[in-house]
Amino acid sequence: MTEGLFGTLSATTLHEPFSVLLVEDDAALRGVLAAQLQHAGASEVLQAANADAALQLFRLRRPDLVLLDICLPGSQDGYWVAQRLREAEPGGWTPIIFLSGLGGDLDVWRGIEAGGDDYLTKPVTATVLVAKLRAMRRLRDMRRRLVQLTEELHLANQKLNEMVEVDPLTGLVNRRGFDRMLHAEILAARRDGAPLTLMLCDLDHFKRYNDTLGHVQGDECLRTVGRVLHEVCVRPRDVAARYGGEEFALILPSTPRSGAMTFARALGRLLKARTITHPDSPLGQVLTLSGGITTCVPDDSTSAESMLMRADEALYAAKAQGRDRFFSFEMQMDTVEQRQL
Numbered sequence: 001m002t003e004g005l006f007g008t009l010s011a012t013t014l015h016e017p018f019s020v021l022l023v024e025d026d027a028a029l030r031g032v033l034a035a036q037l038q039h040a041g042a043s044e045v046l047q048a049a050n051a052d053a054a055l056q057l058f059r060l061r062r063p064d065l066v067l068l069d070i071c072l073p074g075s076q077d078g079y080w081v082a083q084r085l086r087e088a089e090p091g092g093w094t095p096i097i098f099l100s101g102l103g104g105d106l107d108v109w110r111g112i113e114a115g116g117d118d119y120l121t122k123p124v125t126a127t128v129l130v131a132k133l134r135a136m137r138r139l140r141d142m143r144r145r146l147v148q149l150t151e152e153l154h155l156a157n158q159k160l161n162e163m164v165e166v167d168p169l170t171g172l173v174n175r176r177g178f179d180r181m182l183h184a185e186i187l188a189a190r191r192d193g194a195p196l197t198l199m200l201c202d203l204d205h206f207k208r209y210n211d212t213l214g215h216v217q218g219d220e221c222l223r224t225v226g227r228v229l230h231e232v233c234v235r236p237r238d239v240a241a242r243y244g245g246e247e248f249a250l251i252l253p254s255t256p257r258s259g260a261m262t263f264a265r266a267l268g269r270l271l272k273a274r275t276i277t278h279p280d281s282p283l284g285q286v287l288t289l290s291g292g293i294t295t296c297v298p299d300d301s302t303s304a305e306s307m308l309m310r311a312d313e314a315l316y317a318a319k320a321q322g323r324d325r326f327f328s329f330e331m332q333m334d335t336v337e338q339r340q341l
């Protein structure tokens with residue numbers, strides 16, 4: 001009768017390898033239990049007769065289940081072993097079933113408190129042992145699935161966050177990502193006492209471009225400008241973003257005023273080299289852009305809003321001065337100071 005029951009259970013539930021660490025000091029009983037476990041479908045039964053051997057085997061072989069006697073030879077008992085096992089796998093979980101001759105309520109209480117998941121009183125029938133094995137295995141599988149789902153969810157969230165911060169037309173960082181990154185770079189620059197440059201770029205006479213060549217061509221033009229900006233950002237922490245319709249923003253960490261101007265010249269050269277034809281531009285037949293630059297070593301009064309406002313005012317000045325140029329109030333101050341020397 002029992003043989004038949006084992007046959008059914010092992011065939012239907014224990015397909016995958018399932019190893020058990022059996023901790024029992026009585027060699028004869030250990031032999032009987034090991035045979036029962038194997039019969040129940042355990043693919044491997046690791047055997048330990050004392051606390052140290054149990055811990056060593058656990059760390060080395062990571063069994064799927066621990067069957068743990070409470071009374072063990074030496075000063076350490078099963079409760080102590082259970083506590084060490086739990087400490088040995090932070091964030092993990094291996095089912096522990098206590099197996100003991102002590103069947104009082106307090107013994108069960110102590111076993112569960114020590115980290116056990118179940119408590120069996122000896123002698124244990126083969127049927128009960130198989131049933132407990134099945135239950136623990138089911139719990140372990142559910143936990144594994146949960147861990148896997150959590151990891152998948154974490155990855156999906158990461159991907160979603162990335163997607164949420166990408167401008168679909170140009171592939172650059174969008175306004176949302178830009179706001180987050182600018183905020184983070186201000187904090188980092190303040191902490192490091194490093195200069196931070198923010199550049200706002202706006203295409204010149206882009207309405208005329210659209211009106212002459214159509215919106216589809218306009219979109220293609222924005223894509224090309226996006227690629228140019230991406231190319232010119234060679235440092236790993238430089239960020240090129242699409243800030244609005246035909247407005248782009250660049251965050252350049254550890255970039256002083258002189259570096260910002262060098263960067264602006266490189267950008268201007270690269271854009272000119274692409275020669276994007278703009279048939280209706282009063283500035284010639286090619287597309288140009290204007291840029292407003294602000295550079296500072298952020299202090300407690302610096303915010304993303306204050307930097308954006310300053311860059312925007314500089315951009316307005318670049319447009320007012322005739323477009324196709326970069327402007328920075330800070331650089332104007334440098335020039336005035338140099339003239340005064």
Ligand SMILES: Nc1nc2c(ncn2[C@@H]2O[C@H](COP(=O)(O)OP(=O)(O)OP(=O)(O)O)[C@@H](O)[C@H]2O)c(=O)[nH]1
Pocket residue numbers: 169202203204205206207208210214215216217218219222244245246319323
């Ligand atoms: N094709 C296309 N056009 C866009 C997009 N977003 C904004 N625009 C256009 O960009 C143009 C911006 O026009 P304005 O703000 O008047 O600026 P501008 O013509 O570039 O003039 P200045 O900035 O003063 O040199 C508008 O015609 C918008 O329709 C877009 O995603 N695709």
